[in-house]
Amino acid sequence: MPKTESNPITLGTSAPDFILPDADGNLFTLAEFKDSPALLVAFISNRCPFVALIREALAQFARDRAGQGLAVVAINSNDAEAHPEETLERIGIEAKTYGYGFPYLKDSSQRVAKAYGAACTPDFFLYDRDRKLAYHGQFDDARPGNGKDVTGTDLRAAVEAVLKGEVVGADQVPSIGCNIKWTAGNEPSWFSTAA
Numbered sequence: 001m002p003k004t005e006s007n008p009i010t011l012g013t014s015a016p017d018f019i020l021p022d023a024d025g026n027l028f029t030l031a032e033f034k035d036s037p038a039l040l041v042a043f044i045s046n047r048c049p050f051v052a053l054i055r056e057a058l059a060q061f062a063r064d065r066a067g068q069g070l071a072v073v074a075i076n077s078n079d080a081e082a083h084p085e086e087t088l089e090r091i092g093i094e095a096k097t098y099g100y101g102f103p104y105l106k107d108s109s110q111r112v113a114k115a116y117g118a119a120c121t122p123d124f125f126l127y128d129r130d131r132k133l134a135y136h137g138q139f140d141d142a143r144p145g146n147g148k149d150v151t152g153t154d155l156r157a158a159v160e161a162v163l164k165g166e167v168v169g170a171d172q173v174p175s176i177g178c179n180i181k182w183t184a185g186n187e188p189s190w191f192s193t194a195a
Contacts, residue, residue: 003050004120004179006136007190011170015041015131016115020075020105023092028073028103030131036071037129038162040155043113043180044074044104045121046094047085049144050177054122057150058139059099069163072102077113078121078181080106086181113180114188120177126158126168134162137172 017030033039042058044051062072078086088106095104107113116125126135135158142148158168182191 003176006123006175007117007119008174009117009125009133009136011133011136011168013133015039015125015127015133016112018075018105018107018112018115020107020112021088022103022105023088023095026103028105032103033071033073037069038071038134038159039127039131040070040072040159041116041125041127042072042074043077043116043118043121043123043125045076045078045086045178045181046090047078047083048121048178051121053142053144054139054150054152055098057152058122059101061152061156062100062102065159065163066101070159074100074102074104075107075112075118076104077107077110077118079110079183080108081183083181110180110183110186117190118180119190120175120179122177123175123180124155126155126162128162134158135168135172136174138175141173143176 019027019029021027076091080087091104128134137154139155140151140153142150161168
């Protein structure tokens with residue numbers, strides 16, 4: 001199965017703003033989460049087996065950490081015209097089916113994915129209270145077919161550090177998944193057709 005690794009992003013980079021809809025027509029911006037001491041921005045997909053492997057654990061992870069100050073927002077940037085399972089309507093169905101207690105938004109223009117430097121699904125960006133990038137790595141080392149349990153170990157440790165006001169170690173394992181399905185002619189410079 002083709003795999004794409006997340007792009008290297010400099011820690012300390014500020015979170016780009018966005019204004020994106022969910023399936024119910026609500027618009028969300030970065031400012032919606034200003035009161036949370038930690039913010040996880042997760043680029044995910046409805047169709048990627050790497051996301052399918054962890055989506056229930058991600059939903060539970062977000063529920064478990066919500067009372068501790070972690071806000072989560074998921075973004076789908078895949079081309080919905082070429083991949084109809086990635087439409088806004090299907091995002092709403094996905095969110096309800098898997099119990100996402102966080103906003104799941106559609107980035108139809110793909111501008112937000114480009115602003116963040118997102119390359120794959122899943123692609124996790126964890127920001128501290130000042131919305132500086134503290135962690136950009138994997139959920140854990142489980143991959144489709146590798147037999148490892150989905151634990152969220154890597155992301156959990158990073159979130160715990162951020163919520164304590166500690167610096168997350170710089171030795172962060174990149175996330176791996178399906179490449180974002182870019183609209184033809186809209187591919188960013190880092191996109192590889194081999195992925």
